[in-house]
Amino acid sequence: MDTSVSSQLDSSLQDSATGGEENLSDSNGSPSSSPQVSLETESTVTVVQLPDGQTLPIQRVIQAPQTSVIQAPQVQNVQITPEIKLDGEQSVADTQKRREILSRRPSYRKILNELSSDSPAVAKIEEETAEDEVPASSSPSISVPNSIYQSSSGQYIAVTQDRGIPLTSPAVEALHGVQTLTVTNSPTSQPTATFLQAGESPQQFYIHGGQVLIQAATGDIPAYQLRSPNSSLAQSIVLAESPSNMQSPSSQHAEEITRKREVRLMKNREAARECRRKKKEYVKCLENRVAVLENQNKTLIEELKALKDIYCHKAE
DNA sequence: TTCTCTTCGCGTCACGTAAA
DNA sequence: TTTACGTGACGCGAAGAGAA
Numbered sequence: 001m002d003t004s005v006s007s008q009l010d011s012s013l014q015d016s017a018t019g020g021e022e023n024l025s026d027s028n029g030s031p032s033s034s035p036q037v038s039l040e041t042e043s044t045v046t047v048v049q050l051p052d053g054q055t056l057p058i059q060r061v062i063q064a065p066q067t068s069v070i071q072a073p074q075v076q077n078v079q080i081t082p083e084i085k086l087d088g089e090q091s092v093a094d095t096q097k098r099r100e101i102l103s104r105r106p107s108y109r110k111i112l113n114e115l116s117s118d119s120p121a122v123a124k125i126e127e128e129t130a131e132d133e134v135p136a137s138s139s140p141s142i143s144v145p146n147s148i149y150q151s152s153s154g155q156y157i158a159v160t161q162d163r164g165i166p167l168t169s170p171a172v173e174a175l176h177g178v179q180t181l182t183v184t185n186s187p188t189s190q191p192t193a194t195f196l197q198a199g200e201s202p203q204q205f206y207i208h209g210g211q212v213l214i215q216a217a218t219g220d221i222p223a224y225q226l227r228s229p230n231s232s233l234a235q236s237i238v239l240a241e242s243p244s245n246m247q248s249p250s251s252q253h254a255e256e257i258t259r260k261r262e263v264r265l266m267k268n269r270e271a272a273r274e275c276r277r278k279k280k281e282y283v284k285c286l287e288n289r290v291a292v293l294e295n296q297n298k299t300l301i302e303e304l305k306a307l308k309d310i311y312c313h314k315a316e
Numbered sequence: 317t318t319c320t321c322t323t324c325g326c327g328t329c330a331c332g333t334a335a336a
Numbered sequence: 337t338t339t340a341c342g343t344g345a346c347g348c349g350a351a352g353a354g355a356a
Contacts (some may be wrong), residue, residue: 273325
């Protein structure tokens, strides 16, 4: 199942063999109950230190086969960020310090990518989530997801694959019922952004990453929630007035502030979603790593047992 | 069936960091 | 210095599980 085991053995060997920073719970019991063994290799003699303080000098009795986890040819240092270590004895007084540490922790993408550079079996987090975003920059044709969205007031907006978007929504009353929106690719837009123009209507629909920003010519600035049938995620529509139809400068300023705030919230919403996704991936990766290290620990213990048996057998 | 608890995901705020 | 971004923390609601 886990093909990453062998590739990760080398990199994480030091940690488990020397009782490194990671506090792993073995399947046999707690780390304190499992034997702690340190190996010191000199030129020809290997000193095996047992948990009871006893040391066993082994003079090259056997050569561990190449597959042995002890004979790791290229041991790499695995960066274990100390922030990951959870210390149950942390006092309340250290909360602030801990917060500082946590806030300076590199992003999950960075951590995972570092891990993956140590061991290629660890999947990298892609720079961008390409699964649900439209590669507008790579291709002039834009594929709009075939989705039906529902606003918070129960209105439906259908997005069809032939780039037309028939709308039957009072939310866009200026469109007078069913209209088709043509998709235009703004040269200045972001790669994943799409502008929609509603026929001859001055209304512009700005679609980015599942979010729709509607520029309305008239009316208030209601906020709508969109629901994609493919996901349960509620997505918001922000209606922003076009600059051609402004009232007093003060209200214009207020609306500008409101619009900026809505855009910021929308972006932050997306960012939070992405951050959670990365965090989940990161946690999954750590869990895999724990499993691998536990496995290694087990193997090392068995190997040590075998070595002891051989040694005792020879000593007799 | 109803209530309670737990888990999960979301949106928002606050803050730190890196880039412009 | 400003801006954009990433992320921890917090609160909320929905969904599921278990008990009464």
